[in-house]
Amino acid sequence: MAAQTQTIQVPNDAELMQAQADLWRHSLYYLTSMGLRCAVELGIPTTIHGLGGAATVPDLMAALSLPENKLPFFRRLMRVLATARVFASADGGETERFRLTPLSRILVDGVVADEHHSQRCFVLGTTSRHYVDAAFALSEWFKKDLASPVPSPFEDLHGARLFDESTPLLDPELDATVNEGLAAHDNLGIGTLFRECRDLFKGVRSLTDCCGRHGATARAIVKAYPHIKCTVLDLPRLVDHAPRDGVVNYVAGDAFQCTIPPAQAVMLKLVLHHLSDDDCVKILAQCKKAIPSRKEGGKLIVIDILVEPSLGPVMFEAQLMMDMLMMVNTRGRQRNENDWHDLFMTAGFSDYKIVKKLGARAVFEVYL
Template identity: 70%
Template sequence: MAPQVPTIEVPTDAELLQAQADLWRHSLCYLVPMGLRCAVKLGIPTAIHNLGGVASLPDLLTALSIPASKQPFLGRLMRVLVTSGVFAAAGGNGSEVELFRLNPLSRTLVDGVVADDHHIQTSFVLVTTSPHYMEAALGLAEWFKKDVAGPVPSPFEDVHGASLFHESTALLDEEFDAVANDALAAHDNQGMGAVMRACHDLFKGLESLTDCGGGDGTTARAITKAHPHIKCTVLDLPKVIDKVPSDGIVNYVAGDLFHSVPKSQAVLLKLVLHHWSDEDCVKILSQCRNAIPSREKGGKVIIIDILVGPSLGPIMFEAQILMDMAMLVNTRGRQRDENDWRQLFMKAGFSDYKIVKKLGARGVFEVYK
């Protein structure tokens, strides 16, 4: 008797044609970020801005000085970027000239302008689409197959032998390290204005606050500006604090948040914990807990970080879980849903917490002793 060959359910013709198109989309959608990278490197958002925020293809070809042999191709790049929502467009149906416009996304990529809350995000694009990120992601299957004892290195560490945002990154590639640090600062500063406007009460009545992993003090200075009575301290690594010029407003402390956190009524952890494993987060949170007084005395840890959940709709949810994949591939950290956060707080010995606000992909927590 002939051996039985395993069989499989056959889709309908319509399902099969749709499946093929879906496979194209899922296998080729990396061309969207590659197109975005190209747009940033060519300076397309800035060119459209300089042309008054709206530009035709001939305007762009001239502004970007695209050589004659490549001019027929720019329209196809713009089409994919319009379809994916990087730029807006109007016209282009036969008689009308198609015009490309900036939208809120592409406005974040305009260089050489100053405005409140404008933190240019070009370095974020250049890092997340960099060969180093791509190579780490390409190593994912090999990484899954390899068993290890002890702390699990990220695919980035496996492939490059260096840890992202660590001294070893500069040894791997000095230019990439500089762009990665720039991207981190731009990413973390983005949206702080919205937080300050939406969460004014978060800081009301506080006498003192330590911003743990507060970098160059941008956040602490914004808090002090809105709430001049708060005595703000920034704790960060010596290599960061040593480079911050004293401003007479914020107290800068060089240290290690795993060992000790300066005592204050409130401790802030803004976009810090998602870089760390659960075990490390519990260690950090325990130090923060030691630094604050009881809830009755106004003590609290304020956490501003990604709060994963589908409640804000599929696009925001997809953005959050893509950011989680980025953490998986490139760091030892992760993005967390409310249940994950609750478990961390309880393991670190806190008694209660509340979600004060949901702001886009982020949540603002207050955690009490």
Template identity: 55%
Template sequence: MAALAPSIVVPTDAELLQAQADLWRNSLCYLKSMALKCATELGIPTAIYSLGGAASLPDLIASLSLPQAKLPFLGRLMRLLSSSGVFAVVESPEAVYSLTPLSYLLVDGIAADNNHMDHAPFLLTVTSAHYIDLAIDLADWFKKEAKTPPFDHKHAASLFEESMERKAPGFHKMSILGLLVHDNFATSIAVREYQDVFQGVKSVTDCCYHGDGTTGKALAKAFPLIKITVLDLPQEIRKIPADGVVNYVGGDMFKSIPRAQMVLLKMVLHHWSDEDCVKILANCRKAIPSREEGGKVVIADIILDPASGPVMFQTQLLMDVCMMLMKGGRQRDVNDWRDLIQKAGFSDYKLLKKFGARGVLEIYP
């Protein structure tokens, strides 16, 4: 006998009116992404920065060499983006726009701030037709027996890999730049915040995925007494100039990992399925000494956590679906990470303090 379904509560008139507004908002929220893409392609964040940090609409029209007739339309675009926190606006007597921390990330050419990275490549990758088409066709993907992620299913090529470079070299280059920004941003902040993780460590292997050695170089600079090894695909290692400080090794973390007291996996595992992650972690365990000898693996990755607040949690969930579309990987909560750690044969783990949308786990053999 089927379980009795709870009785349906008919919404009130006020709830239905609010629901309609919520439906409109959720149906059209992609326009915020497109407006942000438009502003970035026009160079608005960089223009505001170049104008001293504040600009009126006429200032922007002149600086960007836009037709004067577009001024009212630009005002509507800026109004939407300001309401979303992309820009700040002061109305006195005409609207003057300034940068917020979000739009600061989209300024091109800031050299003085070591913590700055232009995030335009990431934004332009995930708002490109190559990516948007995946979301548009997601229902079709669900109905099919396709075992490949939506990106591979749609494009007959894999994101970040040579197969995509052959099909769309321009998009491939942009996506690699986006990946580097995504992975490397705030590396210097993380090194300061997590100095204790490296106390007493004599050697580190940094396992990368299409990296450029940024983390390894930052670690070598911050901890000159630690031997730093960077492992990445051979074709990626060949692109990194030898510096005589970091040991660059071309290889495959699915096969073996250079031995070290500590193995670092920063923004790597979310690209892979649980089964693949267990294989990688098992190889990490083989590469480190016992816990008594200081052996450990450090995972820096997104950790799904409702307690992080509704905005941050939604960001984490969006990144989860993003990985589902692109690579077939996933974001994980603490319980998911614990299960992977145990399946890979580790004995214990410790969750360190959060780092934006990410967290850091120390795991022990």
């Protein structure tokens, strides 16, 4: 350990006050996460939606059948969540009404509507005991000399990997929640993709969605572009439960080992950020074998997070949080453009372009 110096530069008065406020915020952000979890568990967004999109605290408490003496506490929870823009509030005081915001609208459950994918299970999964315990073990994990490939803190602590067959053995309820959360998370914004990237699927006659789960994205592509012949490749445990209605073809297999079904375009949507660089290169090299040259209209479509400080502090912080999420729970990471360039080139592709940046994500076309 470095020798300790006996002097320190003490912050000035203004810096000290700010430092203390920052210390409170950063030490206590978990209470925002748990407040959000509490809101989802109680069903507050769904209840406000049921009450017409805005409600006073007494109305909400009555609809949720909460004991009257919890009213002052509930008001404090709602105040924190409104400050975090989970809800919006109008007319402070006794008549204060809380409204849904875009964030709480995507937490409303039980609504069947195009492009609505309730993110309730994303919140429940990411704030679950298993995730939080893994984050709690971070400093111990850093100190351990673990052989490569280095397991994530989640894997090291729980002896199971997320999103594979070991998760249900660890906890079937966690497995169900994280899978539902992942599906909702990955399906969010498909309509935006079609609206913003009109040329992406233009001229594509066949497409393989590699690691495409039950085919929600592939089915949406076929709905928007009925001429595209879509195939979904995923593990047998997923494909065995996929709908057999002929809208898309399903192939069960391990993308690292099997032949990826050849197509004019192969897509990897929100797959690579779960994987280490080595595994990304392996899977990219597999995808490469499935597509024709650029001249023949072949391309790989990658849709994933593109880390960029220029997106502004809020979006950049969200991307870094997603990177920490990957570090604590998977072997993957979020990547900047240099990282993506290196992956594509190492896997043997010759060129790529960023078709569009969509919030925290980007759409890449990658060519042989």
